Amino acid sequence: MTADPGDDTRTRILRAALDLFAEHGYQRTSLRQIGERLRLTKAAILYHFPAKEHLLSALVEPLLVDLEALLDTARTQPVEQARWTVLEGWVDVMLAHRRPLGMLFHDIALVGRGDTYHRLMEVAMRANDLIAGPDAGRRERVLATQAVAACSDPIVFFVDVSDEVLRADMLDGVRRLLAPAATDAAGPSGASTADRRRRPGRPRALGREQVETARRMHAAGTHSVDAIAATLGVSRATVYRHLDPE
Structure with a gap:
């Protein structure tokens, strides 16, 4: 990442740390290496960040600020x-912080149980409460926790999927998870009659977000129907069906 000449020293240190953590991993990156990249002494790094884990906390901070602002907005609705x-x-916040989130996924635990850790836990608990709703029972709270994971984990594991396609897939998945119809006609096993009859394989329909993505990709002329079908994990016939004007 090229440093902006207008960046202050602290910002330059964070940019260099992010690049080096991505290249070598947190554990194998030293403060000396960060200083060498910036032509700064280790003492200069320690002036801004008294310990290496403070760099992790600072890199996580923008993500936390955005999530806290999101929850503050939602609680009034x-x-x-x-x-x-x-x-x-x-989903949008996770995608906006995709690079540092993916790079720090295995290192966030190293932040320790200080302020950053407690803020992460508080953010997760607030999100679960808002998704589950008031007076939620155990099942609703479990689903809320699963929904947060569905809106987070794919960011880390599908690094080669574009933001647009991944966003559509993630939101479609969480809608399916929370759909009230999922519990209709449920048998003793908890699965609905329709689910028990359905055979595994490609989904036969696209969610609203995926339909919009398919139409944008097709309209742009950059993807064939085969490519769109492969990206969204459906058949060519399904794509054609959703591309037809309604």
């Missing part, structure tokens, strides 16, 4: 609106 404000906003 009606229950159902708040739920989807959190879920859609959570």
Whole structure:
């Protein structure tokens, strides 16, 4: 990452740390290496960040600030609106911080149990409460926790998927997870009659976000129908069906 001449020393240190952590990993990157990249002494680094884990805390800070602002907005809304404000906003925040989040995924625990750790836990608990809704039972709270994971984990594991496609897939998945129809006609196993009859394989339909993504990709002329089908994990016939004007 090229440093902006207008950056102050602290910002330059964070940029260099992010680059080196991405190249070598947190554990194998020393403060001396960061200083050498910037032509600064180790003492100069320690002036801004008294320990290496403070760099991790500072890199996580923008993510935390954005999530806290999102939850502050959602808490003033009606229950159902708040739920989807959190879920859609959570995906957008994760995508906005995609590079540091992916790079720091295995190192965030090294922040320790200080202020950053407690803020992360508080953010997660607030999100779960807003998604589950008031007077939620165990099942609703479990689903809320799963929904947050569905809006977070794919960011780390699908690094080669574009923001647009990944956002559509993640929101489609969480809608399916929380859909009230999922519990209709449930048998003793908890699966609905329709689910028990459905055979595994490619999904036969696209969610709203995926339909919009398919149409944008097709309209741009950069992807064939085969490529769109492969990206979204459906058949060519499914793509053609959704590309037809309604």
